[in-house]
Amino acid sequence: MKDPIYKILLLEEDTTLLKKIQQLLTLHNYEIITCTSAEEGIYMSRQYKPDLVVCGVKLRGGSGFHFLMELRNDHTLQHIPFIFISGKDGKEDMRMGMNLGADDFLTKPFKSKELIMSIKSRLIRFTFYNIQQRDRKHTTIVSMPVIAPEIHNKLSKTEFRIMQMIAEGMSTKEIAQALNISIKTVENHRHNISKKLNLTGHNSLIKYAIKNLTQQYRILS
Template structure:
């Protein structure tokens, strides 16, 4: 499938940002629909079945979190890959978005290349299909997408810790879940970052979110 066949919904309260993203994606031959409200966004999803959604945390009269919950609770739409964009680099926004089922999270200001790469990655990783062609016997299941470098370099415990990070769990929550000390979790995080050559603030969180997402497969 060529890029020009992909349909993208951009939903955000900031009209200037919508125009900027729309111009960028149109330039790269994507078919772009836009909205500023969750209600209209759901209508567009049901009407046009976008291949991916790019959504702001803040929407007019609502929030991106509310929109994502509606999307994931609708069996005809829950397969759609979802990218959050936020006005600030906040762990709480990132954690909330990933817990609700987002597939990636970009903090503003972000470069055009980052958005394009995220979209291409999501479109490549997910099985894109037309819901209208599914019959009532079709079942959608999700399976973890495991990056090869993480699979080969990390121990089972380290990989489990990274999965929990991708799910939005804090160091304290991971420690309680695994029944280990906070210091041990911190050591695991340090070792994971070192093995994967990750540096910088929140680099491990971003890596986990971008790579340990869910792929969707269709069982007929």
């Protein structure tokens, strides 16, 4: 097995679920750091500087919301991608999590593929963030997109831009803010893109975007 490329901090009060997710992510070659409380999570974040956080809404001695606020208020940790997992099918929890700066929100029971796909798409953005933070005085970043020909032929300029943002791991809310349009408009664009590309299923558009529009970066010193 190859050495793990990314470190993921996993917080969950349910130790049985914690172990199941840990086993799943380990099989996908991620290095996993686990804890069950918000206080411990902050310590682990500062100690190990994870590449991504997967966190339950309920934690021992606190909540995932409190942990996320602490993370976003720390300038050394605030850029870390954050995925919530919740046992509730509650829109209020989802809204609160996204408003606090979460990148995604999965409701239990979720499929393993959903979690893995969410992690992969967020790590694409994290990798690009790290590249951008390098010393630009001595580094030139050249992007070389791998683009399927049918994408340009079938999509409008706006739809193509939205596809790029999806490939970068941006949420519907983030896309709406970046393009200064409503969330409903973004959802309509996503629906039209899926229809034009004959894509079906909740995650099919994300998978297609990552596969066909992922930017490959060459670092030139």
